[in-house]
Amino acid sequence: MKWKSQLGVSIGRVANRGMRLIGRDSTALPGYLAERFERNSLGEFMRGRVYGSRILITGTNGKTTTTHALKTILEADGRPVVSNSSGSNLSRGVLTALMQDNRQGEDVTLLLEVDEASMPAVVAAAEPTHCVILNLFRDQLDRYGEVDTTQKLLVRALIGSGAELILNGDDPWVAMIPKLTGSKRTHYFGLNIDGLQALPHDFAADQPVAPLTQAHISYQRRYFGHLGIYAADDGSFKRPALAVDVRKFNKQKTGQQKLHYMLQKKQHSILTNLSGTYNAYNIAAVLLTSSLLGMNQKTVEAGIQSVKPAFGRQEILSIDGKVYQFYLIKNPSGFNQVIQQACTNQTDTRPILFIINDNFADGRDVSWLWDTAVEDIQPGSHIIVSGLRAYDMALRLEYAGLPCQVVPDPIKALQTSQKLAQADLGVRVLPTYTGLLQLRKHLALKLEHTI
Secondary structure, three states: OOOHHHHHHHHHHHHHHHHOOOOOOOHHHHHHHHHHHHOOHHHHHHHOOOEEEEEEEEEOOOOHHHHHHHHHHHOOOOOOEEOOOOOOOHHHHHHHHHHHOOEEEEEEEEEEOOOOHHHHHHHHHHHOOEEEEOOOOOOOHHOOOOOOHHHHHHHHOOOOOEEEEEEEOOOHHHHHHHHHHHHOEEEEEOOOOOOOOOOOOOOOHHHHHOOOOOOOOEEEEEEEOEEEEEEEEEOEEEOOOOOOOEEEEEEOOOOOEEEEEEOOOOOEEEEEOOOOOHHHHHHHHHHHHHHOOOOOHHHHHHHHHHHHOOOOOOEEEEEOEEEEEOOOOHHHHHHHHHHHHHHOOOOOOOOOEEEEEOOOOOOOOEEEEEEEEOOHHHOOEEEEEEEOOOHHHHHHHHOOOOOOOEOOOHHHHHHHHHHHHHOOOOOOEEEEEHHHHHHHEEEEEEOOOOO
């Protein structure tokens, strides 16, 4: 390791110990300090390190949930896992996690959630054996630009990497990556569900054209956004054959979801605490990755059944007799799926609390609110809006014909929603990232996932 990297890592480790002494988690600062001394500190740190498998998980939505689920299964199978479980997924967060967990060896699995923009640096440093790409949607335009820009980042990262690719075949932006990188070892997951379709006002589709020929892509079925069954009009490109495909999912009386899927031409079913269409994709990715790693099917299914929703992703929390269900929102496609999952049932009368911030971690540009399907929210529930951009959200709801109450301070807004909630029913809380952190801190909850 270069002397600059050694010095930076040493300072980062001192900072990590200092943060622990004062009772605070350090999920990015140690890596940030190391990178200030040497830009490629992660690559220098990884040089010569040995792992049995090196798995990277990226994509716009679902990274944290998918990584959490796969880690749970690997550990249930008796495999030690080194992972950035905090969800800090920039290169500095990855480096911090590796400094904090120094385990390595042929029996150890390296499992990393990686921000799309950090993929070139992390792929070069980690030299992954497997790379999971969940989806590519418009997200934080001030950071990423349009979807084609994000795709180019991934293509640049993966050309010549040799990683085995595990891809969402229902997303044409993802499915065309092997054609653009020349990757040969590719496997696809997706859905084959009759009757499942996008919300009427789901216009958050960033539809690409066929690679190489630039032909228009048409859909036989669209599940949400630009995910579905598709083919280029000139026949040059279509949804690939799926190694894992989900055939059906339905909610059980227990609140769990029963998911039916095909793997290796055999039909299976599994109970899970992770519900909704987007989690069907996350679980399909986990099932396919686990299969490629040679894991026992019963262990995989038992692990998935035990997984609880990750931080802010459908979490149900009961505190002092009050119930909250958190649905993190951060981009149009994710927001639309939350609407479909949590806001279209006319029998659900729980208040809805929106907290919209535009801090750096949320994305400065809130124009994405106008790409969301808020018109499909079932009327009848009391809606409260809060946060730094509360009035932007209120205006969006006004145009959708949905009355709301503006309470700019999130803590006061939470108290207002509590008073409006009927006994034992609770509140649906839909915050952006920093709003979620603020509420959890107010509720005295441990912040397992921080930046």
